[in-house]
Amino acid sequence: MLSLGIETSCDETAVALVRDGRLVGQKLATQIDVHAVFGGVVPEIASREHLRVLPVLYRELMQDTGIDPSEIDVVSVARGPGLLGALLVGVSFAKALSVSLGTRLVGVNHLWAHLLAPGLEQELRFPALGLLVSGGHTHTYRIDSSTQFELLGRTLDDAAGEAFDKVAKLLNFPYPGGRFIDELGRGVAPDTGLFPRAFIDTPSLDFSFSGLKTAVANYIQAHPELVLDEMGNIESVARMPRERRDLIATVCASFNWSVADTLRIKVERALKQTGKVKSIIVAGGVAANSMVRTVMQELAESRNIDLVLPGLQLCTDNGSMIAYAGGLLAGQGYCHGLDLEAIPRGRVVPLDWRECRG
Template sequence: MLTLGIETSCDETAVALVEDGRLVGQQLASQVDQHAVFGGVVPEIASREHLRLLPVLFRELMGESGRAPEDIDVVAVARGPGLLGALLVGVSFAKALCLSTGARLTGVNHLWAHLLAPSLERELPFPALGLLVSGGHTHTYRIDSATEFELLGKTLDDAAGEAFDKVAKQLNFPYPGGRHLDNLGQESQPDTALFPRAFVDNPSLDFSFSGLKTAVANHIAAHPHLVLESMEAESLERLSAEKRATLAKVCASFNWSVADTLRIKVERAYRKAPDARAIIVAGGVAANIMVRAFMKDFADSHGLELVLPGFSLCTDNAAMVAAAGELMARNGKYHSLDMEAIPRGRTVPLDWISV
């Protein structure tokens, strides 16, 4: 089975081919430079870039893989959640391709695709506990199969990745700033009393990082010398040793607050899935070194297998969409051409047509 994956949910335009669980090829274009001047993603710009880039990337993928559009059995497309305009570009392209080639259509939940991404590197053990930590979502799931996800805890306001982005912006770090917070934080030991752990003084499984974000904003306002003079990448290299050490302490402390909050919530979610064989951690923040270390400690202490995607599979990509789509197609889960794109804030429906 040859599956084409299409990803346009935010600011990454990507296509990939997966055949029988093996990645055949992929093409990805990042829009970081276009959005960097605004300090975040501008939806209209993202949509226009997807519209411009998607046909080009598709032709390049077909040419490099030596495949023809008629060879594609399944077209898997990220249908949501995400930016509606951006999603519509990918969904429309997928439908047109299915209509012209006769391929079957499978709409993929972008969040599930992140958690299924490691299937490209290894077999996934089920049942599993899933932790998705991305820019827009921080969720925990019980996962019984590639098509059976039970949401245990969800984002109430700011997701972990969003908190990283906003703190980095307040410090005037180069965009995207999360990796700079991670890298600089590794140069210091955290002050565990500096920032609160977010939304943990309750029995809830849900996540809220707005309080942590506010605490960091207040700290930065009280210490304005922490803010970089410019957003240029070179500004981090020009820091004095004293300022670099102070900033590293702040970054390490923020990283710790996020990582320990995730650990606490995962501990609670595990009580809802005590028969889990593994914990799967995915999403952009799954590349964070401290988060990975905390999740390894959790897995080891509970006798669970830790499943982490490679760094290239943590951020948005089409390989994960193709992999998830192939798994769903093998379970007979398809969509008709009237499938809708689902924006952030709405639940992606389980409206498959089983064949």
């Protein structure tokens, strides 16, 4: 089965072809430089950029792979959650393509696709405990199959990735700044008493990182020498006097640890509540964070459970995860009609597939 994946949920425009669970080709256009000027994603600009580049990426993908559009068995598209205007661009394009090719249409839950994405590289073993850590969501799931996800814990306010980017902005790093915090804190001993671990003193499996973000903001306000004089990067920090450089690195490592250990506590709690699982799947943009990966590896080993981590290229939004997840749904005989809705962030993506054989 050949599945075309279309991803336009936020600020990445991506298309990919996956045949029988293996990547054939992909194209991606990022909008980071466009939104960096504003310190975050501007929804209207994101939608216009998707509209501009999506048809171009699709043509380039078909040309580069040498595949004729008539060979496509299913058009898979991220239907949400995400920015509504951005999603509508992808969903509209997918519907038009499905009609013109006379092929099946499948709407894909963007969050589930992240957690299934490692299946492009390795076997997924169910039941699994899934941890999705991204800019907009920090969720845990019990996953019994590629179509059976039970939400255990969710983001109440700031997601982990959002907290990373906001703290980076306070330090005067460009958007998206989470990777700078990871790089600066790598190999540095964290001060585990410097910042709190957010929302861990209740039995809830939900996540809240607003308190941690506020604690870091207050600390930075009290120590203005932490803020870069001009918007900078790793190289600009490396040129600083050693004392100031070490202080910034310690703050980054300590914040990193507070997030990672909070995730560990919540995942460990979820493992106790959800029953026996065969693996832990960690996915989303923050799954690329080195400390998060290390902490999750240690947790999995202590529990004698397999840890499934996607390659770094699969952590961020991409078309291959949409193509893969859509192919799995279509392979089980599911599809959507042209009444497929785009679902913005804050609404639950409905399980409204219908049987569509042939």
